[in-house]
Amino acid sequence: ELWRRAFLGRASEVRKQISGQYGGSPQLLKNLNIGGSVSHHTTVSHACSSGLPRRVLYKPDLCIVFCFPVEMDPHVRDCVRSYTEDWAIVNRKYHKLGTGFNPNTLDKQKERQKGLPKQVFESDEAPDGNSYQDEQDDLKRRSMSIDDTPRGSWACSIFDLKNSQPDALLPNLLDRTPNEEIDHHNEDQRKSGRHKELFALHPAPDEEEPIERLSVPEVPKEHFGQRLLVKCLSLKFEIEIEPIFASLALYDVKEKKKISENFYFDLNSEQMKGMLRPHVPPAAISTLARSAIFSITYPSQDVFLVIKLEKVLQQGDIGECAEPYMIFKESDAAKNKEKLEKLKGQAEQFCQRLGKYRMPFAWTAIHLMNIVSSAGSLERDSTEVEVGTGERKGSWSERRNSSIVGRRSLERTTSGDEACNLSSFRPATLTVTNFFKQEGDRLSDEDLYKFLADMRRPSSVLRRLRPITAQLKIDISPAPENPHYCLTPELLQVKLYPDSRVRPTREILEFPARDVYVPNTTYRNLLYVYPQSLNFANRQGSARNITVKVQFMYGEDPSNAMPVIFGKSSCPEFSKEAYTAVVYHNRSPDFHEEIKIKLPATLTDHHHLLFTFYHVSCQQKQNTPLETPVGYTWIPMLQNGRLKTGQFCLPVSLEKPPQAYSVLSPEVPLPGMKWVDNHKGVFNVEVVAVSSLHTQDPYLDKFFALVHALDEHMFPVRIGDMRIMENNLENELKSSISALNSSQLEPVVRFLHLLLDKLILLVVRPPVIAGQIVNLGQASFEAMASIINRLHKNLDGNQDQHGRNSLLASYIYYVFRLPNTYPNSPSPGSSSVFHFISTLRGVGKATDRSCNRMSSHTETSSFLQTLTGRLPTKKLFHEELALQWVVCSGSVREAALQQAWFFFELMVKSMVHHLYFADKLEATRKNRFPERFMDDVSALVSTIAGDIVSRFQKDTEMVERLNTSLAFFLNDLLSIMDRGFVFGLIKTCYKQVSAKVYSLTNPSNLASLKLDFLRIICSHEHYVTLNLPCSLLTPPASPSPSVSSATSQSSGFSTNVQDQKIANMFELSVPFRQQHYLAGLVLTELAVILDPDAEGLFGLHKKVINMVHNLLSSHDSDPRYADPQVKARVAMLYLPLIGVIMETVPQLYDFTESHNQRGRPSCVAVDDYESEGGSMISQTVAMAIAGTSVPQLTRPSSFLLPSSGGRQHSTFSTESSRSLLICLLWVLKNADESVLQKWFTDLSVLQLNRLLDLLYLCVSCFEYKGKKVFERMNSLTFKKSKDMRAKLEEAILGSIGARQEMVRRSRGQLERSPSGSAFGSQENLRWRKDMTHWRQNTEKLDKSRAEIEHEALIDGNLATEANLIILDTLEIVVQTVSVTESKESILGGVLKVLLHSMACNQSALYLQHCFATQRALVSKFPELLFEEETEQCADLCLRLLRHCSSSIGPIRSHASASLYLLMRQNFEIGNNFARVKMQVTMSLSSLVGTSQNFNEEFLRRSLKTILTYAEEDLELRETTFPDQVQDLVFNLHMILSDTVKMKEHQEDPEMLIDLMYRIAKGYQNSPDLRLTWLQNMAGKHSERSNHAESAQCLVHSAALVAEYLSMLEDRKYLPVGCVTFQNISSNVLEESAVSDDVVSPDEEGICSGKYFTEAGLVGLLEQAAASFSMAGMYEAVNEVYKVLIPIHEANRDAKKLSTIHGKLQEAFSKIVHQDGKRMFGTYFRVGFYGTKFGDLDEQEFVYKEPAITKLAEISHRLEGFYGERFGEDVLEVIKDSNPVDKCKLDPNKAYIQITYVEPYFDTYEMKDRITYFDKNYNLRRFMYCTPFTLDGRAHGDLHEQFKRKTILTTSHAFPYIKTRINVIHKEEIILTPIEVAIEDMQKKTQELAFATHQDPADPKMLQMVLQGSVGTTVNQVRIPVPAGLCSAQPLFLNPLEFGLCCRCEDALRKNKSLIGPDQKEYQRELERNYHRLKEALQPLINRKIPQLYKAVLPVTCHRDSFSRMSLRKMEI
Helix, strand or coil: CCCCCCCCCCCCECCCCCCCCCCCCCCCCCCCEEECCCCCCCEEEECCCCCCEEEEEECCCCCCCCCCCCCCCCCHHHHHHHHHHHHEEEEEECCCCCCHHCCHHHHHHHCCCCCCCEEEEEEECCCEEEEEEHHHHHHHCCCCCCCCCCCCCHHHHHHHHHHCCCCCCCCCCCCCHHHHHHHHHHHHHHHHHCCCCCCCCCCCCCCCCCCCCCCCCCCCCCCEEEEEEEEEEEEEEECCCCCCCEEEEEECCCCEECEEECCEEECCCCCCCCCCCCCCCCCCCCHHHEEEEEECCCCCCCCEEEEEEEEEEECHHHHHHHHHHHHCCHHCCCCCCCHHHHHHEEEEEEEEHCCCCCEEEEEEEHHHHHHHHHHCCCCCCCCEEEEECCHHHHHHHHCCHHHHHHHHHHHHCCCHHHHHHCCCCEEEEEEEEEEEEECCCCCCHHHHHHHHHHHHCCHHHHHHHEEEEEEEEEEEECCCCCCCCCECCCCEEECCCCCCCCCEECCCCCCCCCCCCCCCCCCCCEEEEEEEEEEECCCCCCCEEEEHHHEECCCCCCEEECCCCCCCCCCCCCEEEEEEEEECCCCCCCCCCCEEEEECCCCCCCCCCEEEEEEEECCCCCCCCCCEEEEEEEEECCCCCCCCCEEEECCCCCCCCCCCHHHHHCCCCCCCCCCHHHHHHHEEEEEEEEECCCCCHHHHHHHHHHHHHHHHCCCCCECCCCCCHHHHHHHHHHHHHHHHHHHHHHHHHHCCHHHHHHHHHHHHHCEEECCECCCHHHHHHHHHHHHHHHHHHCCCHCCCCCCHHHHHHHHHHCCCCCCCCCCCCCCCCCCCCEECCCCCHHHHHHHHHHCCCCHHHHHHHHHHHHCCCCCCCCHHHHHHHHHHHHHHHHHHHHHHHHHHHHHHHHHHHHHHHHHHHCCCCCCCCHCCCCCHHHHHHHHHHHHHHHHHHHCCCCHHHHHHHHHHHHHHHHHHHHHHCCCHHHHHHHHHHHHHHHHHHHCCCCCCHHHHHHHHHHHHHCCCCCHHHCCCCCCCCCCCCCCCCCCCCCCHHHHHHHCCCCCCHHHHHHCHHHHHHCHHHHHHHHHHHHHHHHHHCCCCCCHHHHHHHHHHHHHHHHHHHHHHHHCCHHHHHHHHHCHHHHHHHHHCCCHHHCCCHHHCCCCCCCCCCHHHHHHCCCCCCHHHHHHHHHCCCCCCHHCCCHCCCCCCCCCHHHHCCCCHHHHHHHHHHHHHHHHHHHHHHHHHHHHHHHHHHHHHHHHHHHHCCCCCHHHHHHHHHHHHCCCHHHHHHHHHHHHHHHCHHHHHHHHHHHHCCCCCCCCCCCCCCCHHHCCCCCHHHHHHHHHCCCHHHHHHHHHHHHHHHHHHHHHHHHHHHHHHHHHHHHHCCHHHHHHHHHHHHHHHHHCCCEEEHHHHHHHHHHHHHHHHHHHHHHHHHHHHHHHHHHHHHHCCCCCHHHHHHHHHHHHHHHHHHHEEEEEHHHHHHHHHHHHHHHHHHCCCCCCCHHHHHHHHHHHHHHCCCCCCCCCCCHHHHHHHHHHHHHHHHHHHHHHCCCCCCCHHHHHHHHHHHHHHCCHHHHHHHHHHHHHHHHHCCCHHHHHHHHHHHHHHHHHHHHHCCCCCCCHHHHHHCCCHHHHHHHCCCCCCCCCCCCCCCCCCCCCHHHHHHHHHHHHHHHHHHCCCCCCHHHHHHHEEEEEEECCCCHHHHHHHHHHHHHHHHHHHHCCCCCCCCCEEEEECCCCCHHHHHHCEEEEEEECCCCHHHHHHHHHHHHHHHCCCCCCCEECCCCCCHHHHHHCCEEEEEEEEEEEECHHHHHHHHHCHHHHHHHHHEEEEEEEECCCCCCCHHHHHEEEEEEEEEEEECCCCCCCEEEEEEEEEEEEEEHHHHHHHHHHHHHHHHEEEEEEEECHHHHHHHHHHHHHHHHHHCCCCCHHHHHHHHHHHHHHHHHHHHHHHHHHHHHHHHCCCCCHHHHHHHHHHHHHHHHHHHHHHHHHCHHHHHHHCCCCCCCCCHHHHHHHHHHHC
């Protein structure tokens, strides 16, 4: 026989494991153009193993002789080819530029954001408050006085101003330059250095994986679980006398399964190894490994690492042999020297004689998860864990058990239990200190599982055993990615390494605890034999020390043993035999051996396992041989051609088996043989194969065998017991194909690649059976469909977001290729001599050929080439597939639809391969595929579209998958077929779906599918080109839309826009949609879904907007469109977008709400606007209007939009609105300006105003948030609830369907799922805690400093760029107006946007351009500002001043320049600039009042700059202008200095409000300014939640407005000035305008503010009502509405009235509900003493604090505040409330006295003040009591105790517009002791009465009061009542005492009924006390005291109100 050496096509074995890019190196890629008009690249790369970094394993030298017959088995050959051949991968050259690979992912974004300039923002520059604070603090220390400089001291302020420095002046500012030149200059400045890519600055919208992204499938590679590296470092026993051998393996207790093969190692010293020299041949380096890599696929709490030790066989049982190890200690070595020598001698003898046999010795186990979890929890780099057994250690299993026991409660819920992650724990070094002696009768695996289960119990049996002490040190760590010097389980090098002397690391094969579904990719053919037990109890003769010799034989001769048994440790790599360990004197031993065998690739019937049983004689006796054979048995390897594995119970023969035994099994009773125990089975053995050749599944075996029979044409075929003849083959083949369904899933998956290859082969090349062509296409198609569905159903964790099973996807991507295209296989003949029909050769010829199987290679290959060459008759797979799919029906069709993606992708790959191998890639697209095939594809697409439409409601999930599959298919076809044809297909689908959408009432699900479809098609990398951006809007010349003229992109983009009807370009007109087909579809969808009247599509907003956003951001970053001209062409495809977004203005999220204007709090109620003209532009604009103070009478018409019913429902979410606006900006930025201008010219005023509103929104939307916000967000990381709400709505309205569910399932996470709550997708919560939704924020937490900086940098650049685009657009609008000289009315809108942008947080760069534009605008249209838009003028002044005080120089320069020019222009128009003066003054006070971080130093510089301009302005030098400017500037400076003081008191809220109050008082004659300051105060109060005070400020404001309105117009229904407001507050009268210097409101510029109108008044009052309501003062709400109602009644405004009455009802019902629960305020008297306080010295105030403020709290606050100001040591708080004597105080200290005071009312007042509110509103008098005695102590005995009541009166009533009010009057009443006592008794009696009658009863309260009354009084009244006391007021006492007694009695009774048994004693004590009290009072009650009968003495009373009160008491 011939034998051949190597095996495998190449002498290497390949693990296909790819890392990194799968393209291979460039020379391997054959780049082919699949392209018609556009260069379109699809690359098929043949990645051969050199080019791909596959994990290649080499045999270092082919020294192993594999013996194969020359003829390799066809199945083996196919398997090997499948594992080694190159893949054919299709790459599309530009594919990465499609939107599916949008660069808006984080890493790509970072790339594009490199080199951004840092934008300077004032908000970031502002000092943090600390540095600024320090300057302020010394100011405060210096002075606390408000009037250091009286208001009039001009001198010093002018001096300051004269000496300050101006900023740099702008050059040529005062020159008269023509407007055009200025515009050009501004534009050049603006356009230079702009950021090219807008989207690089904008974060991608937060969506799940974009639907169009198809991930590249995983590379097929060998399966590994989580990998552990175990290193064995040392093993030491107490004594060292002989070599010890160890093995490691993993066991899973729960599954009762060994989950890895054994790793054998020994740590013996050279001396010890020397003892075995005669028996052990030299060791191969691979057997010296001491470190191993274990793989665990299903880590769990039940995995143990078991270590078993063996030693050389010796006489005596294990116990005897282990004894010395237990009794000797290393420390006593010297003492026991002789004994040890003797032991060593014995050991040497045994080693020499029995060296080749082993015996079991000891074992131990390590609970793996404990190590991993405890290592994880330690903070060091590597952990030392001791594992011991003895009592010494306290716990046998782990030294640190405590940390681990707790984990037990986790008893794994799933395989992926959290605690079981092995990939990232800290490396641990274990020291195992104790081993258990191996019991001879407990060797089986069953026993081991019992022990392991027992180990986990705390009271383990094993604990009681005496351990063998030893020290085994092991390192356990996560395995590194690519370990060096690593060998596979077959001992091949994982990565070639030259140095063969290095001790390697071994990979240990895993036997997973449960099935693992991964296709084979490497050649592996191993057999494991496990002898388990033997029963020789009934065998005659001596057989005690039994060992089994195992051999793998290829024949029956003893010399036929093959060297294929792997060695253990320190031995050769392979040997011919293996022995099991001996159990001494045991006739029926158990074994625990694992024998690993390398199976030959091709097995024959003669291969078998031979077991020989020996008796080993341990004692050396004369003439007894060492081993005596006592039995034989065997297992044939093949049974009916299949590998034989499993559990066997074999009979054992007593004599050598006869000839030819190997083909039979030992169960067959051979004649004349003697058997142990009458041929019963006595030997148990298990055989397990781990093989990628043997399927071990009967159905697969049969299928492969039949297919190979066809290959080889060898009949009959033997399968199992059947012989199949050729005439029967067809039926058998078909039945075997359909029987594939019955096979096990695991082998199907393992042989998936081969199986699919074979099925495809049967489709493509129908076999010839018995001379007939048999068409198996249909059968194979069905089989494929069912296999694929099976995988899908059973492996659903294995799918990507589109439901593509990853195994199948990678099969198509990597493995699949057309069967005739195996390139460069060395000899195609050897791998595929298929005898399949080919019409050019007669059938005879083919069969003929089969006779000579051994024909030479050259012949075969040439034959093959002619057979598989370019012959037209071979079936093409894609054509056959399309045909089968179109004709199939019923369940097959259903199965194919379920997994349509698979067939579509197969078809596409097949088409590309066909084009590539047929060299058709260069052919024109029309001629690439035959008509017939194209018809099939059309039919297929059309029917599938039909399925989608008809089934989308029933099978949602399936239809979603089908829809995306179809879309991807069409997307792929765009790359390989005729474009016109594909557009036709798209149109077909689109039509079918759209028709259905229109007919549905709730179309959102189907519309959502349509969007997905469109989005995937548009993600094509040539989307732009497909839209023909270069052709003009003329009907296409050729009938098909596929245009072939423009081949190169650049030339394509160069044509000019002719003046066609411009509107066509901006509207979704028919020409537009014909020309730009896909863009037309996208924009139409957008328009339809965003249409507010679109029923039921609300849920799709986000989806459709994301689609557009995604396309644009993809174009933005596409290097092909980087050139601006090209980008302008691309932008043309989206011009209609501007119109679509303009339509949506009312629905956009209102970004302006957040800062509803910077200058002053807006007080205009939004509702007014709503009422004015149908539905307005939404709150946004209302607020904006309120903010930018457009009086609503002159509102531009743009706000009167046509009503879009039900607006409130359809506001977009913030995210969607933001995405839309950024798209708008992109189009505006990149579109051709001249085109835009032409279009603007055509637009109506209304439309232009719409556009301006949009820009206004954009300004707010992209406002810079500021670093501080990023930091704050970083610490909180919260998502706005609005977004969540929107997501929830989307979920509920159903835009989220099964696909997203699936996406989420495929990623196993609910993160960011819009449906987290709506669709119970919580089922995965149980599984992976790390994935579920509460994690959604964690990854964003705690960004580093640098990241925050980076975010702020990006945000700053985005804000700047967005605003510059807006500015560009405004300039175009202004030009349009200038050119056409019409539509001036929109300029107000332009100005409004400009002003708004100035009000937002802007960068210095933007502001400079913005001011330049503003100056140009004012100089072009001066009358606009000063005559029409006067409110805008005011606003402009405010903005400019605001920027004049900026901390950034350039901003100040520009702002001062603008302000100066503004005055100058105003002066030139009318020679007086009163208006600007007035407005600047107002603006300044408003600015200073509200701005927090305002710095007067900067403003002073700007004022100086303005002065400088005035001095240098030569033209106007002769006029009054310079003087007027100077006057104005000085006046401003004055106000400035005044308000600077407020800065000093920023921290002292009371003082600050006092100052504002003073300033407001100072503006008494200038109503506008007073109003401003009142509003500032209101704002301050609201900030501090003083709503009542805030309401008062608003009421005062309203009163002020009312005063002036009543002067202006006499309307009955308006309030008559302040008087009307008296009921709301008595303080309002101070607003009356009666002084002589009141300005008449007719004068120009006075009372022109927006509030001095009826609407303004209404707004103020509504706000006041709202504030009162927030303060809980509902009664005042009523009073406010009393003023409002007449106004609304007069205006017949029913809507308003209904709202008001609704609010009133709410207020009154709250009064009822909250009865007794409202708290208004707590009052304290605060006195300041000491010169340090400046003008506060000796002032007393009443402070109003929030309800339930404790004295300690206010005391702490004031003490803290003033302590900080003056120093802790200087401030003292006076603890009592006695009058303060100024003389006794230390002049260097500051004193504060704080006393709690209560509102005080005279008796007559109590008549009116009935409710709680009455008693807490309009308070002017307060009282506090001070106890004292005549000798100066505070407290004394009853008869000495006096009390002082102090009554304070304040200057105004609380609540007022400030929270502290001066005390203006003080009076005192002194009570004598008897009056004090009486008052106390009255109080007690009232308390008792209240407690007794409380309902429900409150026993605690009752007992407290009782205890106080009965308990204490007794002690004082025990003394006989002193006569003096009684004589005072005898008439009062009797009833009082009597009342007290009665009350006590009632209370005791009540208490008795309430208490439980435990309080009986307490009750008795109370009763005893009561009786004592009664006795003591007896004389008084019974009038037994003679003095009482004397006449009543005249009583001198200090104040009769007291006696009146008491007397009245008596009359009760």
